[in-house]
Amino acid sequence: MTQLSQIDRIVLPQSGWDEIVSHCRRKLAGEFLPGESEIRRAYGILAGLQENGEIKIDYVLPVKKNARAVEPLKTYMDTVMEKYAKPSKTPMGQRGWITDPLELKECYEVCDQKDLQIFGTYHMHIVAWEGDPLRDMPTVLDTVLAKNSNLFTFIIAMVDESNPSIKAFYEGKSEQEVPVVIEPV
Amino acid sequence: MAKIIIPFPFRRYTDSLREVSVETNTLADCIEALIARYPGMNSIQDHPALLSIFINGKQTKEEWNAVSLTHEDEVSLIVPIAGG
Numbered sequence: 092m093t094q095l096s097q098i099d100r101i102v103l104p105q106s107g108w109d110e111i112v113s114h115c116r117r118k119l120a121g122e123f124l125p126g127e128s129e130i131r132r133a134y135g136i137l138a139g140l141q142e143n144g145e146i147k148i149d150y151v152l153p154v155k156k157n158a159r160a161v162e163p164l165k166t167y168m169d170t171v172m173e174k175y176a177k178p179s180k181t182p183m184g185q186r187g188w189i190t191d192p193l194e195l196k197e198c199y200e201v202c203d204q205k206d207l208q209i210f211g212t213y214h215m216h217i218v219a220w221e222g223d224p225l226r227d228m229p230t231v232l233d234t235v236l237a238k239n240s241n242l243f244t245f246i247i248a249m250v251d252e253s254n255p256s257i258k259a260f261y262e263g264k265s266e267q268e269v270p271v272v273i274e275p276v
Numbered sequence: 277m278a279k280i281i282i283p284f285p286f287r288r289y290t291d292s293l294r295e296v297s298v299e300t301n302t303l304a305d306c307i308e309a310l311i312a313r314y315p316g317m318n319s320i321q322d323h324p325a326l327l328s329i330f331i332n333g334k335q336t337k338e339e340w341n342a343v344s345l346t347h348e349d350e351v352s353l354i355v356p357i358a359g360g
Contacts (some may be wrong), residue, residue: 094291099302134359163325164356176360189358191334192328196354209284211298214359232360239319241285244359 092141095210095241096261099144101271103137103257107151108273111135112255115215115247116155128157131190134188134214136198137245138207145213146210151196154212156191174213187232188214211243211259219250226250229263237263245271278306281352282317289316302314303329304340307352320353328354 111133118133139149158164168187176186200226202209216226229237237244237260244263248256261267277297282290290296298309311318320327329336330352336343345351 094288107312131322136357158356167323167325168358170358171358172342187358187360190356192354192356195356196328196330196352199281199354212357212359230360236358236360239322241288242357 093144095141095146095243096267097144098142098146098261098269099143100146100272101210101269102147103206103244103271104148105276107137107148107262108121108257109179109214109259110151110153111247114151115249115255119215119217119249119252121136122242124155127155127231130157130188131217132157132188132214133247136195136202136203136209137211137213138202138209141210142210148210150202150205150207152201154190154194156199157188157193158187158191159187160184160192171235172232175235177230177232187194187236190221202247207243211245213247213257214247215255217249217252225256227256227258228265229260233260234265235268277347277353278349280306280310281350283320283353283355285355286317286320286353289314289319298357300345301330302337303338303339303343303351306345307324314323320355323355328356330354 110252115133123129137148139147172187207249225248229244240262243259257271259269259271269276278300280296300306332350
């Protein structure tokens with residue numbers, strides 16, 4: 092089987108793209124589900140099937156919880172963010188996200204039951220930066236946190252909420268972008 | 277033989293196997309045996325603070341040497357995924 096680092100393209104059905112965008116917009120609007128961390132960030136897991144050099148995303152799993160404030164994960168995230176995060180007015184403790192281990196375990200179990208492979212995670216960028224108005228590329232922090240993950244980092248650019256876009260980067264490396272094709276249903 | 281469930285991103289180190297069985301008495305032996313068989317699995321310890329271990333679905337935070345395992349136990353290794 093082709094290594095994920097050698098994948099040529101990723102196919103995302105329109106329904107999956109709609110689900111991702113809907114998740115991002117809901118979180119941006121401050122609408123939260125029961126048991127969901129009340130933060131205006133959206134991130135989730137993408138799973139599917141691989142055939143030779145192509146991945147097809149068949150399953151979108153929005154992640155509900157953020158374990159950013161739970162030790163020992165908090166200390167790890169604080170350390171990484173202090174070193175690599177771009178300065179911001181947002182307090183450090185409110186930046187970054189990390190999956191709750193139990194929720195991630197349950198995600199893995201669901202994917203195993205469905206015989207799907209996990210290919211990566213998505214999260215949104217919502218604030219334009221000087222010299223980076225679209226925010227459709229991984230940050231240094233994204234790359235550091237995805238290092239050796241053997242997963243794709245999918246960036247959902249939501250600076251213009253009415254015109255979102257998606258890009259995929261193997262292990263969050265900007266030089267390893269793989270085209271994402273949104274396939275009409 | 278305890279059964280170890282391998283997390284997705286680490287299956288590249290176990291020939292794509294979802295689970296691996298090892299002869300073991302303790303959790304420490306279990307992890308050691310896993311890494312001995314699949315050396316790439318050592319990377320689960322790259323950031324010890326990130327590794328969560330579940331035994332039969334319940335998270336354990338005890339010292340690995342203090343956790344006894346039987347042949348019926350299922351060990352899940354989880355390394356959280358993070359982003360900026």
